[in-house]
Amino acid sequence: MPSAVDLSAVRLTIELAGLTTLILMVVGTPIAWWLATTRSRLRGLFGALVALPLVLPPSVLGFYLLVSLGPRGPLGALTQWLGLGLLPFTFAGLVVGSVFYSMPFVVQPLQQAFEAIGKRPLEVAATLRASPLDTFFSVVLPLARPGFITAAILGFAHTVGEFGVVLMIGGNIPERTRVVSVQIYDHVEALEYAEAHWLAGGMLVFSFLVLLALYTFNSRKRMV
Amino acid sequence: MKARKTLFAAVALALFSTLAHAEQVQVAVAANFTEPMKKIAEQFEKDTGNQAVLTFGATGKFYAQITNGAPFEVFLAADDATPAKLESEKAAVEGSRFTYAIGKLVLWSAKPGYVDAKGQVLARGDFKHLSIASPKAAPYGAAAMQTLDKLGLTQKVESRIVTGENITQAYQFIATENAELGFVALSQVTEDGKLVSGSAWQVPAEYYSPIRQDAQILAKGRDNPAAKALVDYLKGEKAAAIIRSYGYTL
Numbered sequence: 001m002p003s004a005v006d007l008s009a010v011r012l013t014i015e016l017a018g019l020t021t022l023i024l025m026v027v028g029t030p031i032a033w034w035l036a037t038t039r040s041r042l043r044g045l046f047g048a049l050v051a052l053p054l055v056l057p058p059s060v061l062g063f064y065l066l067v068s069l070g071p072r073g074p075l076g077a078l079t080q081w082l083g084l085g086l087l088p089f090t091f092a093g094l095v096v097g098s099v100f101y102s103m104p105f106v107v108q109p110l111q112q113a114f115e116a117i118g119k120r121p122l123e124v125a126a127t128l129r130a131s132p133l134d135t136f137f138s139v140v141l142p143l144a145r146p147g148f149i150t151a152a153i154l155g156f157a158h159t160v161g162e163f164g165v166v167l168m169i170g171g172n173i174p175e176r177t178r179v180v181s182v183q184i185y186d187h188v189e190a191l192e193y194a195e196a197h198w199l200a201g202g203m204l205v206f207s208f209l210v211l212l213a214l215y216t217f218n219s220r221k222r223m224v
Numbered sequence: 225m226k227a228r229k230t231l232f233a234a235v236a237l238a239l240f241s242t243l244a245h246a247e248q249v250q251v252a253v254a255a256n257f258t259e260p261m262k263k264i265a266e267q268f269e270k271d272t273g274n275q276a277v278l279t280f281g282a283t284g285k286f287y288a289q290i291t292n293g294a295p296f297e298v299f300l301a302a303d304d305a306t307p308a309k310l311e312s313e314k315a316a317v318e319g320s321r322f323t324y325a326i327g328k329l330v331l332w333s334a335k336p337g338y339v340d341a342k343g344q345v346l347a348r349g350d351f352k353h354l355s356i357a358s359p360k361a362a363p364y365g366a367a368a369m370q371t372l373d374k375l376g377l378t379q380k381v382e383s384r385i386v387t388g389e390n391i392t393q394a395y396q397f398i399a400t401e402n403a404e405l406g407f408v409a410l411s412q413v414t415e416d417g418k419l420v421s422g423s424a425w426q427v428p429a430e431y432y433s434p435i436r437q438d439a440q441i442l443a444k445g446r447d448n449p450a451a452k453a454l455v456d457y458l459k460g461e462k463a464a465a466i467i468r469s470y471g472y473t474l
Contacts, residue, residue: 071401088402089353089386171353171386173399185389190360220348 113147297445
């Protein structure tokens with residue numbers, strides 16, 4: 001059976017993924033909207049920046065975060081100046097890392113959803129004298145709903161699957177930074193294979209169910 | 225055309241010379257022994273022509289990898305229990321086990337003057353993070369916990385302990401100053417018998433059980449003469465001088 005320590009790792013992982021997804025939905029929506037609608041030359045640049053975590057090894061992201069968030073790094077100086085203290089080895093630090101790490105998994109589905117809507121509904125709304133904000137909430141949001149669901153599921157699942165970044169900036173502290181993926185690694189290193197199986201098997205089932213739900217949902221949408 | 229022929233000849237020659245370059249041996253090295261082993265391997269290659277290919281990591285992880293078929297031929301562990309276990313499980317060559325170094329634990333900070341000569345900074349406790357290696361997988365991590373127990377400080381500092389996956393990561397947390405101080409191997413912060421940077425307290429040997437670091441030839445290296453050569457080289461004077469210069473005793 002999973003121990004209390006394992007269960008606390010599970011709870012922490014869900015909290016981390018939940019909070020990260022929430023932040024990404026709020027931050028990612030305007031970014032995705034801008035990327036979908038802008039004619040700026042900077043579109044390619046920012047699109048590439050957002051997509052970077054897709055190809056970067058997590059160790060690169062973890063390394064830069066550790067160095068830049070540390071007491072001698074620029075972001076570390078900023079967080080200290082803001083009175084937030086230093087972020088490595090804290091839950092907040094993991095959230096910051098995860099937001100970067102899972103960004104493309106939220107922004108890209110949203111961007112695709114926004115692009116699929118096209119200009120026509122927006123122009124119609126404008127001729128009916130809807131303000132841009134009103135248009136966004138009463139036209140774009142409902143039409144892009146499948147995109148939002150996909151983005152939330154992918155963002156959540158990808159954060160749950162995070163390992164390298166957490167290993168590098170987390171410090172493996174129970175109740176604060178010891179998430180499931182790190183706990184599994186610990187069990188394997190300590191030769192506690194039975195405990196590792198509980199968590200690893202759980203992750204396998206969870207990940208499969210999430211993707212199954214997503215693909216079923218998406219293919220049903222296509223049929224309609 | 226002629227240029228291409230010359231190029232081909234050069235490549236063939238380069239390839240041939242590496243093949244002719246005697247044997248290779250795959251070595252798993254405990255993370256605390258990284259620096260001395262790099263030097264020893266370099267000397268070993270110069271003196272014997274054999275090449276030692278080094279992989280560094282936590283002893284516990286190597287155990288898991290070796291018992292699951294990792295292609296390592298020689299193992300330099302950070303303790304004596306793991307090699308003994310491998311031998312009893314027939315994963316290592318019987319009788320090849322020997323102690324190549326006795327490790328020393330040190331409380332270290334990257335900031336000069338932060339750690340005092342008696343380590344009282346620990347009891348004062350005005351730090352946010354104390355970095356150690358994973359006590360489950362790394363012997364230096366276990367030694368760090370024994371030291372804290374001995375000092376009666378475990379409860380007091382427990383909530384501030386951050387754990388590196390191995391001793392190198394524990395060191396790196398301190399070196400980047402994300403943790404103010406931590407327990408690392410003396411070998412990581414000394415060179416030629418001197419502290420390289422920061423401030424340190426060498427933990428008295430009676431605070432933790434001796435870190436006897438054993439090496440052995442693994443089952444996969446049984447028939448590789450280079451594995452035997454490397455183990456012999458580790459027992460020699462040249463290697464001993466390098467090992468001592470990093471603060472280990474023999």
